[in-house]
Amino acid sequence: MADLNKMTEELKQNYDEIKLKVHLGSKDAQDEWDELQERWRHFESQANLKKSKEDLGDALEILGSELKQAFDRIRKAL
Structure with missing residues (x-):
């Protein structure tokens, strides 16, 4: 579980x-x-359930x- 938290x-x-930078990025990145x-919202909710x-x-x-x-693809596109 420590790995999941990390x-x-x-x-x-x-x-x-990335959220801070994306509005300056290309349309594809957006x-x-x-x-x-x-x-992300799905991941976050599942991680928080800890079922x-x-x-x-x-x-x-x-x-x-x-x-x-x-995230890496978007970072490279920015």
């Missing part, structure tokens, strides 16, 4: 940093950002990895 904190930091916001570590853990790891990759 991942959540890192993703939140990335989310906050479109991807809009899509990511919904996925069944085993069931949520794998799904959250995958979603967290996808979010990290998307």
